[in-house]
Amino acid sequence: MAKKEQASCSSTANLQPTLSQPHPSAASAAPASPQARFRYLATMVVYAVLILNKAGGLIYQRDFNPGLQKLSSNDYLILAGTFHGVHAITSQISPTNDSASSGLEVLESENFVMRCFQTLTGTKFLVFAEPRQPNLDVVVRRVYELYADYVMKNPFYQIEMPIRSEGFDRHLTSYIKPHQ
């Protein structure tokens, strides 16, 4: 029950820490008054969320804001498979001698930034957002929490298969686009 309440008001709860410690780039661009700064941080622009299973198959894809091109479902599958391979190679070409080498975490381009989070079981969460979007790691963790709550705890969900869960859709929308 407590979890549900947190989910419903997560848009404000998760932005609280960023208010006390604004990101350097956000602080420079944000207006001075606290009210205006809150509004600035609340307009979080996440373009899309993708979830990949441990074999590199796409199990969830959803666009939230316009910003990325519309692709066919086949193209999204190709993209997921390509990313899965690239992620494995990026941990191979690490120039340091650390054995615990992680794969790609943040990808930056001119028009977007992508944050990748890989769970211990190999599931990957990709969040595409505006460039210079602060606290994307918080967003991706929250998506993981929602996945654990509304997908993994769903008794009808078959593991490694595409996610068709209304509860997950609803909570993801209310977290990423709270005011629309």
Added chain:
Amino acid sequence: MVVYSFFIFDRHCECIYIRQWLDTTSSATQPLSRPVTASSATTVAISVVEKPTSGSKLSMAEQAKLVFGVIFSLRNMVKKLCGPDDSFLCYRTGQYKLHYYETLSSLRFVMLTDIRTESLKSSLHQVYVNLYVEYVVKNPLSPVEHGGGEGVNNEMFELGIDSFVRTIP
């Protein structure tokens, strides 16, 4: 900041220049000179030292191939997602950051640094304008196509790269 390595790929997807600065890998891969009558203690010690290097570390040429595969795939992925005007800038893992710059003639500059380094897009552009164009393109003795890195690895270019990397903040 730390610069680990620097690669240039030409428009035929061939690696024409490799430079490695912080040699963290080769110190551990010395040829094994084990005495014939080695005691069990030394054998154990050697096997412990050898363990982390076996299979995980690649030669620079192999690494260049993997780097090219990664940047090629990511570049295509970015162009597919955001249209042909977008360009891939860099990615970061837990250990290193890879910076990418592509010229209009499909010459690709790649630099691997530590993760705290800011974006090096303008720096790599400077490498292209001030070093590559000056010392490789304008060199009358340099061939038009740099098969096998011919013409790129001249002394002025190497010295320029060296001093340039030291000035990157």
